[in-house]
Amino acid sequence: MTQVRLHVYILSLFLIAVLIAISTFSTFDATSLTFRVMGVYWLFSLLYYHLRVNSRRGSTSIEYGINYSVSLVLFTGPFGLFLFEAVYRLAGYLYKKKTKTDEPGEGIQAFYNVGSFVIQGTAAYYVYQWLLPWFDGNLIAFWLLVFLLIAVTAVLSDLFLLGVFSLLGDIRTRADVTAFLKERSILDMAKTSFSNGLLLLLLEQRNWTAIIGLFVLNYLVSQSYLVKAQIAQDKHDRDKYEHMAYTDFLTGLHNRAYMEMKMKELEKTREPIGIVVADIDKFKTINDTYNHSVGDRVIQHFAAALKESARSDDLLARSGGEEFTMFLRGRSYETCLALVEELRRQVERDTVEAEFRDETKHIAYTASFGLYFFTEQEDVPIEKGYIYADQLLLESKQHGRNRVTASAGQRRKSAQPPN
Template identity: 55%
Template structure:
């Protein structure tokens, strides 16, 4: 922790040395103060649109930075004054809104030092490369891309050093992976934005300069709003999934079954409703324990799911009871599938741990199937009751059976292993 703070403060003091050993602010005072105010205002306005990321114990924010253009325009000293005013504006705002990190004060000095140092290097590199690239088509933009690459690599090097001192990065692979997180598209966006700003500064086109800032702000705000809407939708979907998912088996729960019943009542499709139940489940709990019983329920759910198509629905409608809505099948197909599932359950086994030993157990299940067409005369809720009654019939007849009924032919069938 102390090593990282020393490094952060060292960058700040190095930036002071570079700033005050330079030739001073290289543009006239009126132009500088006008640029300083515009950059400070829009940078401060833009700051709350940045994306915050947490790496270990350190928070990082991502967004377009304008230091390169004002640094090249004014020189290291002018850049230092801008960064100092801007960063402390952010610091005091975070303090007022109580969003500051515990080490926010030290981080402020780090931000000033790192951005002044990296963009001062870019300032000298720009003055060296500009004469060489003047004859080259798009030479100015090539230089801006080079400078953004250099400043990005320097920024990553500073952060990797800090994370290494904090213990959040321990290997070269982790350092390389950190560098890979930087987006080339974002770097290109920063290069072209700062390039346009620099051109407007050099030509004194203040209206164009401010227009670009406003455009960038509106685009960033729109992007953030859409990102938040998408994130909110993802969170809503996640909460809805949690509300409708059985925690033990991962299949739909009774609440979702009720919801689907309401939806399906508006249709006129043919549905086979299966209610299935593990036979003698209490014996499993009594002979072993509830953990083994839970494993039996999970195995039952996974086995049922393995026989169904994407159009079918599987719900845990009770303790060891499950309900299936078979869709896009006729009565014969529904009976054949239900019987196939019953036989599959009968011959399968599941593994569980009991008294520190792995055991293999088997069980059987009983099924009730009611097939009908959804309509106003018979709701799906009533059809479910009929399927449940057919399940009870299978239980009464000796278990490990399928009792089925076709609402159209009044045909009932009982199938069991002979």
């Protein structure tokens, strides 16, 4: 039913455009000059076609691009604009069909574009005819008038689109309407005003060299903008996928792949690094006693505690299921040991709030740590230092859990909670 109402709405706009064209046919100046102007507009509009930017709002696709309909309607009249839009939109529809880039509803969208642009352009045409006697002869007043015409078409365009979005349910509240209207750019309106105003002046002077030059200049600027926008989008996509590839979805920390990549960079620095491997004690028991959702909350809590103790230049990653690895930079062995021991005590003191069977549970847990202090004098790669830290973690587990086992060269220390 929604689609039926939408089609009735769009076809009503198109029918109004047809009636406008019929009623203004007698004023259409069917001379070679008029068709030459329309031919130039058709040519460059079709060249610009691939530069149009598509934006989606809900289930609707909106095309944005440079529009010259105001200057055209002021020169050829409403019937000329209808003829231009009908041919242009039909050509665009056939192009998309041929290249198989058309979307569902592309045909009805062409009717909408013809109807809406002709109505907008006709409104601008009659406002121009009405106000021209007061603005004529003053260059500043002329540009203000052109901007006013662009504002009129922009308001009508937004109203027509709001009708579409309302029928589709993509806009439901005043807040939605306000957000949509705020998307209108004054800078874009100024650019459209300048292009259409300058084209109108050049058309009145029959300055074809300047007219074609303006179209070519706008084409080059639009092409350059599109290339830059595509480069920016590609970079954004690469950054997003890289972030996804190197980020643990549950904790938001780096994952093991990122850790292994950065370990190679850290090794080149030949700086002293405290390598910490940490693991939640008896994590399987937590999952078995409650459920995996509660287990995830415990992992997130532990990750947050580790992150809070880390500095911006440290490397922190989730290296396994309930296992995490820290590379503490710019600290002495004693400082690293004190930091890890404080972490162990903090985890032991804290509890995790989690929902289980419609109740809020406060879950206590502990963690074990292995710390290996990797110095610049080490003859082994940093990957080996990570293995040493993992072995020290295993010792903490074997000796009762909830403790820190640390090593730096010949020094070895096992810290455990007091009895």
